[in-house]
Amino acid sequence: MSGSSSGLPFLKGHGTQNDFVIVPDPDGLLDLGPAEVARLCDRRAGIGGDGLLRVVRSAKDEAAVAQADQAEWFMDYRNSDGSIAEMCGNGVRVFARYLVHAGLAEPGPLAVATRAGVRRAVVAADGPDGTPGEVTVDMGLARLPGPDGIEVTVGERRWPARNVNMGNPHAVAFVTDLAHAGDLLTAPAVAPAGVYPQGVNVEFVVDRGERHVAVRVHERGSGETLSCGTGACAVAVAAARRDGLDPAVTGRSVTYTVDVPGGRLVIAEHPDGRVEMTGPAVIVASGTIDPSWW
Numbered sequence: 001m002s003g004s005s006s007g008l009p010f011l012k013g014h015g016t017q018n019d020f021v022i023v024p025d026p027d028g029l030l031d032l033g034p035a036e037v038a039r040l041c042d043r044r045a046g047i048g049g050d051g052l053l054r055v056v057r058s059a060k061d062e063a064a065v066a067q068a069d070q071a072e073w074f075m076d077y078r079n080s081d082g083s084i085a086e087m088c089g090n091g092v093r094v095f096a097r098y099l100v101h102a103g104l105a106e107p108g109p110l111a112v113a114t115r116a117g118v119r120r121a122v123v124a125a126d127g128p129d130g131t132p133g134e135v136t137v138d139m140g141l142a143r144l145p146g147p148d149g150i151e152v153t154v155g156e157r158r159w160p161a162r163n164v165n166m167g168n169p170h171a172v173a174f175v176t177d178l179a180h181a182g183d184l185l186t187a188p189a190v191a192p193a194g195v196y197p198q199g200v201n202v203e204f205v206v207d208r209g210e211r212h213v214a215v216r217v218h219e220r221g222s223g224e225t226l227s228c229g230t231g232a233c234a235v236a237v238a239a240a241r242r243d244g245l246d247p248a249v250t251g252r253s254v255t256y257t258v259d260v261p262g263g264r265l266v267i268a269e270h271p272d273g274r275v276e277m278t279g280p281a282v283i284v285a286s287g288t289i290d291p292s293w294w
Contacts, residue, residue: 181204
């Protein structure tokens with residue numbers, strides 16, 4: 001990991017309390033390894049976060065250079081354990097909010113390159129009292145690849161689960177009580193073995209009303225988080241199919257309200273298959289990491 005002798009600039013942000021360390025690296029000069037990312041995300045010995053967002057120009061990172069003609073900025077997302085993830089829905093909203101906050105983009109539509117492809121966001125203007133506007137992100141198409149017969153197990157309880165891919169993998173289980181998910185300190189067991197060779201995010205879902213659900217989630221590489229944007233999208237799609245709703249068939253969009261421990265997200269699925277997520281994104285602090293620490 002390299003940086004200037006004056007220290008490493010950083011910011012802290014969150015989307016529905018899914019929080020991130022934001023590291024600006026416009027020219028791709030930093031070499032952040034897994035151990036260093038984990039140190040930065042450590043809640044006691046570091047800055048603390050569910051993950052890290054490195055902000056780099058797409059043209060300056062080999063993982064995104066092919067997307068540079070569509071999106072100037074690449075969201076290099078890492079889980080809190082330092083592992084690389086394809087996508088992070090709350091992270092995209094916070095990333096877009098940062099670009100506006102830093103003067104790198106204007107409120108309105110903007111594109112973000114990710115490992116799951118380009119995501120298009122719309123950052124609403126701040127309210128008259130300075131309250132940050134919400135961010136809507138086109139999360140792309142949901143895939144429901146199967147197979148049937150997936151099960152999630154916590155302790156003595158077992159539930160069928162729906163396989164939904166939002167650029168990253170999810171197993172969505174509908175339960176009668178969110179407490180049945182346990183403490184989620186360790187990853188729930190998912191069977192059959194081999195369905196998710198790179199690990200999986202597991203969502204536990206209860207109904208709160210018509211097209212209104214609440215969720216707890218275990219994110220691979222991070223444990224339980226207070227929100228998961230791609231997970232909320234996966235849950236809305238799984239709930240719609242459970243409820244017999246498919247916009248591609250009916251020609252009508254479907255919207256679900258998804259309550260997460262950290263707040264509320266609104267998910268819309270459209271007839272062309274696109275899934276849109278709307279929710280808050282806030283920058284809460286900025287500073288410089290002491291060079292002697294890192």
